[in-house]
Amino acid sequence: MHIVVCIKQVPDSAQIRVHPVTNTIMRQGVPTIINPYDLFALEEALRLRDKLGGKVTVLTMGPPMADESLRKALGFGADAAVLLTDRFFAGSDTLATSFALSTAIAKLHAQEPVSVVFTGKQTIDGDTAQVGPGIAQRLGLNQLTYVSAIRSVDAENRSIVVERRAEGGVQVLKTGLPCLITMLEGTNTIRRGSMDDMFRAARASLTVWNAKDAGVEDMAMCGLKGSPTVVKKVFAPQPRKEKAVQVATEGKSPAEIAQATLETLFAANPKLEGDLLKLSAAS
Amino acid sequence: MSNPKTPAAAPAGGRGAAKKELPERFQSYKNVWVFIEMERGKVHSVSWELLGEGRKLADKLGVELAAVIMGPPGEGITHAINDSWAYGADLAYVIADPLLTDYRNQTFTKGLNDLVNTHQPEILLLGASTLGRDLAGSLATTLKTGLTADCTELAIDDDRCLAATRPTFGGTLLCTIYTLNFRPQMATVRPRVMAMPERTEGRSGRVIEFPLNMAEENIITKVLDFLPDVTSDKVNLAYADVVVAGGLGLGSPANFKLVTDLAEVLGADYGGSRPTIQKGWLPADRQIGQTGKTIRPKLYIAAGISGAIQHRVGVEGADMILAINADPNATIFEFAHYGIVGDALQILPALTAAFRERLGKLRMAS
Numbered sequence A: 001m002h003i004v005v006c007i008k009q010v011p012d013s014a015q016i017r018v019h020p021v022t023n024t025i026m027r028q029g030v031p032t033i034i035n036p037y038d039l040f041a042l043e044e045a046l047r048l049r050d051k052l053g054g055k056v057t058v059l060t061m062g063p064p065m066a067d068e069s070l071r072k073a074l075g076f077g078a079d080a081a082v083l084l085t086d087r088f089f090a091g092s093d094t095l096a097t098s099f100a101l102s103t104a105i106a107k108l109h110a111q112e113p114v115s116v117v118f119t120g121k122q123t124i125d126g127d128t129a130q131v132g133p134g135i136a137q138r139l140g141l142n143q144l145t146y147v148s149a150i151r152s153v154d155a156e157n158r159s160i161v162v163e164r165r166a167e168g169g170v171q172v173l174k175t176g177l178p179c180l181i182t183m184l185e186g187t188n189t190i191r192r193g194s195m196d197d198m199f200r201a202a203r204a205s206l207t208v209w210n211a212k213d214a215g216v217e218d219m220a221m222c223g224l225k226g227s228p229t230v231v232k233k234v235f236a237p238q239p240r241k242e243k244a245v246q247v248a249t250e251g252k253s254p255a256e257i258a259q260a261t262l263e264t265l266f267a268a269n270p271k272l273e274g275d276l277l278k279l280s281a282a283s
Numbered sequence B: 001m002s003n004p005k006t007p008a009a010a011p012a013g014g015r016g017a018a019k020k021e022l023p024e025r026f027q028s029y030k031n032v033w034v035f036i037e038m039e040r041g042k043v044h045s046v047s048w049e050l051l052g053e054g055r056k057l058a059d060k061l062g063v064e065l066a067a068v069i070m071g072p073p074g075e076g077i078t079h080a081i082n083d084s085w086a087y088g089a090d091l092a093y094v095i096a097d098p099l100l101t102d103y104r105n106q107t108f109t110k111g112l113n114d115l116v117n118t119h120q121p122e123i124l125l126l127g128a129s130t131l132g133r134d135l136a137g138s139l140a141t142t143l144k145t146g147l148t149a150d151c152t153e154l155a156i157d158d159d160r161c162l163a164a165t166r167p168t169f170g171g172t173l174l175c176t177i178y179t180l181n182f183r184p185q186m187a188t189v190r191p192r193v194m195a196m197p198e199r200t201e202g203r204s205g206r207v208i209e210f211p212l213n214m215a216e217e218n219i220i221t222k223v224l225d226f227l228p229d230v231t232s233d234k235v236n237l238a239y240a241d242v243v244v245a246g247g248l249g250l251g252s253p254a255n256f257k258l259v260t261d262l263a264e265v266l267g268a269d270y271g272g273s274r275p276t277i278q279k280g281w282l283p284a285d286r287q288i289g290q291t292g293k294t295i296r297p298k299l300y301i302a303a304g305i306s307g308a309i310q311h312r313v314g315v316e317g318a319d320m321i322l323a324i325n326a327d328p329n330a331t332i333f334e335f336a337h338y339g340i341v342g343d344a345l346q347i348l349p350a351l352t353a354a355f356r357e358r359l360g361k362l363r364m365a366s
Ligand SMILES: Cc1cc2nc3c(=O)[nH]c(=O)nc-3n(C[C@H](O)[C@H](O)[C@H](O)COP(=O)(O)OP(=O)(O)OC[C@H]3O[C@@H](n4cnc5c(N)ncnc54)[C@H](O)[C@@H]3O)c2cc1C
Pocket: A013, A014, A124, B170, B171, B246, B247, B248, B249, B250, B272, B273, B274, B275, B276, B287, B288, B289, B290, B291, B292, B293, B303, B304, B305, B306, B307, B308, B309, B310, B311, B314, B324, B325, B326, B327, B330, B342, B343, B344, B345
């Protein structure tokens, strides 16, 4: 079974800082990581392969240095890696991204039929959760988002049963292969790669495709040109004008501070007392 | 697997075309639509929140506001239509079909796609729930239009375009996004980000029915089962009137008892900052913030939470925020309304006692 996992290399946003004066993002020196949500997709793909046999190909679209993430994925145990990189891809929004990725997946499929495509739930930089559904629509794959568990795969009858997080509960869905799965976070833990995989990853030669190699015929579908959305402005959130009114604490006991706090809150909103009374009675 | 090649009607333009000149074929696109999310006969409140927001956009544009209702024929739909009038809709597009009993991507994408192509809205809003995101992502692709996810602010600019603002770069910044040359302009908004509108009784509007035109044997995905969450009726953090939350400043999972004690006395729900979830102190559905729940309570009490921007965006809608932090310079004091500089481990139990006494007295008196 051939499984494709889409991973994205992202700046470790926990370490992004905004320049206090210019409001621009200071990316310099910010380390990059595999989008954390994509690791759940990768692990699930590796488990499927371990169970059913076959091959896991990791695919990323990004700048040439995104090969680091692919090597990391190989180190975890992926079998093959494809880097999609071209200046025509720069500035892609989700529609253009799903176009480029699905074109590359179609090419991989032509080389070796693909049964399941995995993506993460969302990225931590784009944060849209749209690229997965976009790929599914473009390739006509059965779409399974927010999957929390794969119950069974019937390779012979080309069907799959999964649990999908829905509002207020879990849907158990059965659909046909090929399908696209966006994996929910926290559903598994990425394995430690074996020594063998680590060595292999270090030496492996990655497949690098530009737009043409991947099979893109119409460059206008890519990058800025192929993106219907336009980012008009980026700005820092407005600080609130007034800061918090501090309850006086000096020389006071916690009980006194608590009393003073109640007085302050109830004075500010006289209705609050009644609201709390109702709520506490109801619970 | 089919080929991702563009359909013949591939839109030319995009950002490369730069100029804001709406192609002629989109000029007939009118009105603001809100997708009414209905599962198991119940409408998700986010849909009403969006109708409230959609009303403002429609009024600014001078157009009509439509509710799009899809589901199995029956009472659920009737209720949804009536509630749509009360929350501000002028018309309702209804696709009633037994095949829409459970949410499935294929059926809902097909129905909504056909409806959009026939009745042509300029703006289409959906809730950023699991259902809404699943549907919006595929619909934007079949329609080949722009979609802005998880917006925190929607406005109409001078050129009658939708200006959709959302957090970016992990929430450290905001950005405003336009879909200039394509229609509809699509956006999703998370539950509780927009305020719940007031109901206006006695309003009504036009119902326009639309067919689904599908047969079960052509739908590949089957729903085998639905397992309702055991805790779903209990954890309704996003809609709680009072919320007490703790952060890393509490020091240990055991100290969370101080948070739940206070919550219990207040009849409040409780939650935590992201690291408390990552450390396993609280389950994931208790996370408050950009990647957790957005809350809009009347009172929010945050103890030992520093107030990082990702936390802030999830709590800013609260009417009143009380922060307890040992550090007088903690960021949370920049957006909380009231602050107590002190040790949460001492202040929380004192608050619990004070509220218990006060509410007890009031109860006796009433
Ligand atoms: C992409 C992304 C998404 C994120 N999403 C979220 C999200 O949804 N929600 C969220 O909360 N965070 C989120 N974060 C994390 C966020 O950036 C902060 O790291 C997090 O909110 C900090 O949690 P905290 O305030 O509990 O811990 P800390 O920042 O460590 O703050 C602890 C606070 O406790 C105070 N303190 C210490 N001891 C005491 C005491 N005894 N009494 C009183 N106060 C005390 C300290 O002064 C300090 O202010 C996200 C981050 C990223 C990068």
